[in-house]
Amino acid sequence: MIIRWRSYIFEKEKNKLDKVINERTEELVIQKERAEQLVSNILPRQTAEELKSFGRVSRKKYKMVTVLFSDIQEFTKIAEDMSPDKLLDELDKYFLHFDMVVEQYNIEKIKTIGDAYMCAGGIPQKNRTNPIEVVLAAIEMRQYMQDLKTKKENVWDVRIGIHTGGVIAGVVGSKKFSYDIWGDTVNIASRMESLGKPGEINISETTYDIVKEYFECIPRGKVPAKYKGELYMYFVNGLKKDYSKNGDGITPNEKFYTKLQMVRFDDIDELIMTKLERGLPKTLYYHDLKHTIDVCTQVEILGRMENVTEEEMLLLKTAALFHDSGFLIGYDDHEFLAIKMAKETLPKFNYSDNQIKIISDLIFATRLPPNPKNLLEQIMCDADLDYLGRPDFIPVSQKLFRELFERNKIKSVEEWNKMQVKFIENHQYFTATARQLRSQNKNDQLQKLKELMNIA
Numbered sequence: 055m056i057i058r059w060r061s062y063i064f065e066k067e068k069n070k071l072d073k074v075i076n077e078r079t080e081e082l083v084i085q086k087e088r089a090e091q092l093v094s095n096i097l098p099r100q101t102a103e104e105l106k107s108f109g110r111v112s113r114k115k116y117k118m119v120t121v122l123f124s125d126i127q128e129f130t131k132i133a134e135d136m137s138p139d140k141l142l143d144e145l146d147k148y149f150l151h152f153d154m155v156v157e158q159y160n161i162e163k164i165k166t167i168g169d170a171y172m173c174a175g176g177i178p179q180k181n182r183t184n185p186i187e188v189v190l191a192a193i194e195m196r197q198y199m200q201d202l203k204t205k206k207e208n209v210w211d212v213r214i215g216i217h218t219g220g221v222i223a224g225v226v227g228s229k230k231f232s233y234d235i236w237g238d239t240v241n242i243a244s245r246m247e248s249l250g251k252p253g254e255i256n257i258s259e260t261t262y263d264i265v266k267e268y269f270e271c272i273p274r275g276k277v278p279a280k281y282k283g284e285l286y287m288y289f290v291n292g293l294k295k296d297y298s299k300n301g302d303g304i305t306p307n308e309k310f311y312t313k314l315q316m317v318r319f320d321d322i323d324e325l326i327m328t329k330l331e332r333g334l335p336k337t338l339y340y341h342d343l344k345h346t347i348d349v350c351t352q353v354e355i356l357g358r359m360e361n362v363t364e365e366e367m368l369l370l371k372t373a374a375l376f377h378d379s380g381f382l383i384g385y386d387d388h389e390f391l392a393i394k395m396a397k398e399t400l401p402k403f404n405y406s407d408n409q410i411k412i413i414s415d416l417i418f419a420t421r422l423p424p425n426p427k428n429l430l431e432q433i434m435c436d437a438d439l440d441y442l443g444r445p446d447f448i449p450v451s452q453k454l455f456r457e458l459f460e461r462n463k464i465k466s467v468e469e470w471n472k473m474q475v476k477f478i479e480n481h482q483y484f485t486a487t488a489r490q491l492r493s494q495n496k497n498d499q500l501q502k503l504k505e506l507m508n509i510a
Contacts, residue, residue, distance in 0.1 A: 113224030119176040119235070120188040120218040120261060121243035122161075124152070124195060127211040127252040129169040144210075145169060148199070155194045159187040164235060170247075174235055177223050181321050183314060185218045185264040189290055190306065192216060192255045197304055200253070215247025217258040245279040246287065259286035268310065270294055270303065312365045318403050319371060323350075325399075326375050333382045340454035341378050341388075350374040352437035359487040366430055369409060372400070373416035373434060385461065389421045424484075432484035436492075442478060443492025447499040471507050475500065 126132065126145075133141055149166055156163050156173045161184070164172040173191075175184030192214045199212045219239030226232050242258060250256030262271055270291040276284035292303025297310035306314075330343050353370040362370065376399075380391030393414045400410050412430070419431035424439070426432040441450045451474060458464040464473075478500045483489045 113222055114178070115220065115222055116177055116180060117220050118180075118182070118184065118218060119174050119221045119223075119239060120184045120216060121174045121221070121235070121240055122172070122188050122192060122214065122216050123244050123247035124171045124192075124212050124214045125247050126169040127213055132210065148210075148212075151198050152195055155191050155198075159191045161188060161191055162233070164233065174221070177221070177235065181318070183317050183321075185261050186268055186314060186317070188216055189255070189257065189261070189265050189269055190293075193290065193292060193304060196253065196255060211252030213247055213250040213252055214255045215243055215245065215250050215257075216255065216261050217243035217246050218261040218264060242279075242282065242285070245282060245285070249277055249279060249287065251289075255290040257288050257290055259288070262286075262288045265290075268294060268297055268313070309364075312368060315368055315404065316364070319368060322372065322399070322403050323375055326379060329382060330379065335381070337457065337460055338381055339457045340450065341381050341457065346375065346378055348440065349377060349437045352440045353433055356433045356437055356485055356487050360429060360433060360485055362430070362433070365409075369412050369416065370430060370433060372396075372405070373413045374437060376413070377417045377420050377434070377438065389418055392417050426484055429485070436483050436485050436488035439481065439483075440488070440492065442481060442499065443483070443488075443494075443496035444499075445495065447496075448502065468507075471503065475503055475507070478503070 136144075149171060152171055152173075153163060159175065160179075160181075161173050161175040162177050164174055166172070173188075175181075175188040175191075196212065196214060199210065203210075217239055219237070219242065221235040221237040221239050223233070223235045226234055246256045246258055256274075257265070257271070265271075270293070271288040272291060274287040274289060277287045279285045292298065293306060293310065295301035295303070297307060297313070299305040299307045327343070327346070330346060334342060350371060353374045354367065357367045357370050373396075376392050376396040378388065378392065379395045380388030380393075382395070383391045396413055396417065397410055400413065405413070415427075416430060416434045419426050419434050420438045424435040426435050441447055444450070455464060455467065455470045458470070464470050478496065481496075483492055483496075
C-alpha cells in the first residue's frame with residue numbers, strides 16, 4: 055500500500071514537472087520566433103539568415119547599386135509650426151507609403167533620419183534592373199505627394215536624388231543591428247538630393263545613361279557639388295509615352311514591363327549558365343553547356359525570322375535557357391526536372407503564372423518525339439534539333455552516342471547509326487525558316503551517314 059502511494063506521488067510530481075518543462079519550452083520557442091521575426095524586419099532576409107546561421111554577417115561589395123535619398127523641403131520651418139504629434143503622424147504616413155513602394159520594386163530600405171528617407175536597389179540580391187526600378191519608385195513617391203497636395207491633405211514638397219555606382223553593404227552593431235551601405239555612391243546620391251528642387255527627381259549622369267531609354271529627362275548641365283566639383287545632372291519628368299499607359303508618364307504599360315523583363319533575363323541567364331557550367335556532369339558530352347548556348351542562339355534567330363513579339367521572344371529565350379537544366383538533377387525525365395526548376399526560379403524574377411506555364415510547355419515540347427502545338431513550340435523543337443542540319447552533324451552525333459553508350463542506352467555504333475538514319479528520315483523541321491536554313495544540309499548529312507554505313 056505504501057509502495058503504491060509512493061508510486062502515485064512520484065507519477066504526480068513527474069507529470070507536474072513535465073508540464074512545467076513543456077510550458078517553458080513552448081515559451082522559449084515563441085520568444086525565439088519573435089526574436090527571429092524582429093531581426094528579419096530589421097535586416098534583409100538573406101542577411102538575417104546569415105546572421106542566424108553564423109552569428110555574424112560578412113560585408114559585401116556591389117558594383118552596381120542605385121541609391122535614393124528623399125527629403126522634405128523646408129522641414130525645419132514646418133517642424134516649428136506644427137505640434138510634434140501631428141508632425142510625426144504626417145511623416146509616418148509618408149514613410150509608410152514609401153515603404154510600400156520600395157517593397158513593390160524589390161528595393162531595400164536603408165534608414166530614415168528625421169525627414170530624410172534612404173533606400174537602395176541592387177542589394178542584397180544583385181540585379182541589372184535596379185536603376186530603372188529605383189527611378190520608377192521615385193516617380194511613384196513624387197506622384198503620391200502631388201496627389202496629397204491636390205487633395206489639400208498636405209502642402210509639403212519632396213526633393214529626390216538618385217545615383218548609381220558601387221557600394222559596400224553590411225551590418226553594424228553587436229546588440230542593436232543595422233543594415234547600412236557605404237561608399238562614394240552614397241555621398242553623390244545625397245548631393246543629388248540636396249542640389250535638387252522641390253517636386254523634382256534629380257539623377258546623376260551615371261544613372262541617366264542607364265535609364266534614358268525609358269524616361270523623359272531634362273538636362274541641367276554641370277552643377278557645382280560640394281567636394282565633388284561640377285557634376286552633370288538631370289531632372290526626370292516621367293516615363294516616355296511609348297512606355298506608359300495612355301502616355302501619362304506615370305503608369306508603366308505592358309511594353310515597358312516586357313522590355314524591363316528582357317533586362318532582368320540577363321540576371322537569370324547569368325544564374326543558370328553558372329549553375330550549368332559548375333554543376334553539369336562531365337560525362338554529358340552532348341547535353342553540355344555549349345548545347346544550351348546553341349539552342350539559346352538558335353531560338354533567337356528563328357524567333358526574329360518568324361516575327362515573334364518581344365514577349366514571345368522573352369519566353370523562348372527563357373525556355374531555351376532552362377530546357378536542359380534538369381540534367382543538373384537527373385538524366386531520365388530531365389524535361390520534368392527542368393520544368394520544376396523553372397517553376398521554382400522564375401517567380402523570383404517577376405515572371406507571371408501564365409508566362410511560367412507557357413515556358414513549361416515549351417520545355418516539354420523538346421521531349422522526343424517532337425509534337426509542337428503552336429509556333430513557339432515549333433521554334434523550340436527546331437532549335438533543339440538544329441544540329442541535324444548543321445555541317446558539324448557527324449562530330450556532334452558522336453558526342454551524343456558516347457553519352458548514351460556510357461549510360462547503357464545504346465549497345466553499339468551499328469545500332470546507333472541505324473537509329474540515327476531512321477530518326478532523320480522521319481524528322482521534319484516545323485518552321486519555314488528552319489526548313490530554309492537546314493533541310494538541304496540535313497539531307498546531305500543523312501546521305502553521308504548512309505555512306506558510312508554502306509547503305510545505298
